Structures are given as structure tokens and as C-alpha cells.
Amino acid sequence: MEFRAPNTLAEQIANYLAERLMTGDIQPGERIQEATIASDLAVSRASVKEALYTLERWHLVDITPRKGASATVLDASHAAELYDVYMHLLIMLARRLCERWEERDREGLLAAIKQATTRLYAKPPNILAVVQASFDVMDACCEVVRNPYLTEALTNFKPAVSRTYYFCADRYRQDLDRTAAFFARLTQAVLARDAGAAEEQIVQFAEHQKTLIHQALTQDIPATS
Structure with a gap:
């Protein structure tokens, strides 16, 4: 390097x-x-x-x-705490997005999501490219919401979240279809201005991600008697 x-x-x-x-x-x-x-x-x-x-x-x-x-320590417990906070920030972003997006924002949001979805099906799959595309979607949403405090908080979480993806890349690589489905359902909820449905999608996806992280970070730890 x-x-x-x-x-x-x-x-x-x-x-x-x-x-x-x-x-x-x-x-x-x-x-x-x-x-x-x-x-x-x-x-x-x-x-x-x-x-x-x-x-x-x-x-x-x-x-x-x-x-x-x-x-910073990266174990299952710390990763779960990280995702709990990150999840709630994403929920806040989704709720504000449902309230504030206008028709002129539609094209930009859909373009960011299309790019992220395209990277999901690249061969061979590039996990870090997928993560960056996901952040690009988040950035596009932040531009619409225009809350500088929320944008800064989410931006500061990007490196730590990227690190969990990198450490758990093999498991994420096997789970890209679920990520694509998440983007599709979240997009549908946001365009329908259904904040409750958007929150539900984020919670379900974040909990699933936490499960993958827990499995990856504990797979080499011997069970205690």
C-alpha cells in the first residue's frame, strides 16, 4: 500500500x-x-x-x-452495538425521506438504487463495491433530507460499518439476493411515503446483518462448557 x-x-x-x-x-x-x-x-x-x-x-x-x-475492538458484542445505533440513524433518515422527497428527487434516488443493485450482481461479486454503492444510496437520501447533523452522524459510521463488511465478506457474498430484495422493498415504501413500512424493512435487514456478523465473528471461538 x-x-x-x-x-x-x-x-x-x-x-x-x-x-x-x-x-x-x-x-x-x-x-x-x-x-x-x-x-x-x-x-x-x-x-x-x-x-x-x-x-x-x-x-x-x-x-x-x-x-x-x-x-477499536471488533467482536460480536461491539458489532451489534454499532449496528443498533446505525440502524436507528437509518430509520430516522428513511422517515425524513418519506416526508420530504419531491417528484424532482425521484430520478436521482432511483439512479443510485439501480447502481447499487447492478453492483450486487457483478461477477465475481465485489463486497466493498456493494458497500460503497449502498453508501451512495444513503448519500443520495441525505441530499434530499438536508439534515446536516444526521448526515454527519451517518458519514462518521461509514468506516466502522465498512470494516464489519470486510471482516464478514464471505457471509455477505452468499447473501446478496437478500440485499437486493431489501433495496427493492425499501424503495417501494419510500416512494409510497410509508414510513412504517420503511422502518420495518430497515429493522429486519439490520437484524439479519447482525446475525451474519455474529456468526462470522464467533465461528472461530470455541464453545465454553
């Missing part, structure tokens, strides 16, 4: 480290040494520190006073 100095240095450092965290190059719980990162990338420790604060906002690192930063 090659590092290239960006216009916004701290942000690019954050993106570089986020990729390493999401792919497991930096393992959950692993300490992140500011001095080592700064030396490896030939940047200042101040820039690394600023990047780590961004990663903390993205829920990828924990920063403890006098101990420094470490990659």
Missing part, C-alpha cells in the same frame, strides 16, 4: 490508516504508535495526532489519556 502526500495531510493520513484498519492490516485492539506512523510516512506527529482524532470520530480507534490510540 503506497502513501502519497495529499493537500489535506491529516485527512489523507486518516484515510490511509482507515484502510489498514478496515482490511485488518491493523488488528482490533492493536496499539497505534504516533511516532512509528509519523516516521513511516515522513510526516509530523502533530498531523498523525490530528488524523487519529478523525479516526476516533469514525469509530475506528479509541484514544485513552496517557495510553494513546488503539484500534
